[in-house]
Amino acid sequence: MTMHDCRDRARMLDSYLDGELEAAKLLDIDEHLGGCETCREEVQLLRATRGSLRRVVRTSAPNGLRDRITSAMSAERAREDLRADGDGIALESKLFGSGPGSWRTVVPVATAAAVALIWGAAARGTPTAMNESLAGFGDDLLAELVAEHSQPLPPEATNAQAVRGLERYVGFPVQPGSFERSGARLVGGRVVPLRSQRSLMLQYVVGTGDEARRFSVLVYDAQKIEVTANLAPRAVGTAEVRVGREKGYSVAAAQRAGVGYLLASDLDPDKNAQLAAMVYDDR
């Protein structure tokens, strides 16, 4: 038995130990182990190391983590329910029909359902009801958006991955790539406080050379923040967005999966609306 033989088999010892060896090689190793004390000890040492590793690595998660995760998963599910029941009516009955002990569920999500109802009404072209019930709430979202768009602060994150990393601070999914499908280029994003919530301001450039134009997108948790501005519904393909003007800029609003998007640019309103409708395109 030469050292060379053992070296050739060294890798196979791993597979042998892991039960990943094909039958022919298994017999070969078995036979070799019968006559080679070094390799036999090697296998024993690998087994011993494995036993120790299990003791070191296996652990119980700390108390409280399960609850945190359960809550986070439920929140995610609620967001999805909202997407599934776009007009909010089915969601409402589902929520209010839920069993005892679920009052904590009902209150916050009911607010979201109300937002969805308002949204649905607006999208169907019945702005009257919205204007009457919500008049006076102001358009601070649009003001914020346009202020940020016209005099942007430097972004905190300057690529898609880093921008997605801001998800953890804002608490809703961020997909900066949605708008890049239109040929736009992400400049960056930053977290902005908005009505005591955290939202995200994304900056993009679309077009090249002299044609290059900036646009900004305010991304917010639509379950916590309502858009009360008087925007007109507009169809883009099969999607509906809401459009308007603010201080000379084109603005457009879209909402998907519980996340709201407000877009501002000095592009013409049609092009601006098309950009906003990108959020409805599936990945």
Place this chain on the structure above:
Amino acid sequence: MSFTSPQAAKADPFADEALTHMDALYGVACKLTRNPTEAEDLVQDAFVKAMRARGQFHTGTNLKAWLFRILTNTFINKYRRGGLERSVLDGPDADPLADGWVSASTMRQLRDPETLALMPLVEDEIRHALDALPAEFRLAVVLSDVEEFSYEEIAGIMGCPIGTVMSRLHRGRKLLQRTLYNHALALGIVKGEERVGDAAGKAESGKTANLAEYRARKRGAL
């Protein structure tokens, strides 16, 4: 404020089944991040992502492996924008120390005949030895030795070919062994022996046999 009560989520079979793997995910997350707080965040992020993507999960396939893939990707995206670090030992793995570098009797002294584990004094060191491994080796070793995934499953989780999994496992385990051996040598649990490698191997063996120098090196590494 909690968005929904934990009670409400109990009705979700997917969440329930996923949560049975929480301890395993947390254990591996601790080894990936080397920080319990970050490990908690990582596990939570992975579960939320799993919830979001559960439509892509095929019932009947391995949920645990799927969750580990999400955990690994989340870790890479969040903490290592360039992917798992490249091994510092890249190149041919004709590492003179890698194969057959200690005798059977020395190897025997490293393990505890009673417990099928390492000698207690050596076992104390394994946590540090594991943490010192490059992340890609550490993950492969933990997924195989602790979580008992197959090579194919590990390849899926780590997003690499099976051959790469085997190479990472082999070299990861060898590096662990070498660290444990050096530790045992320094503690006098095993006697230093003539290394069956080339001259460079011997030189290094001589270095690590020096207890003072070994300790200084360890302090420097901490």
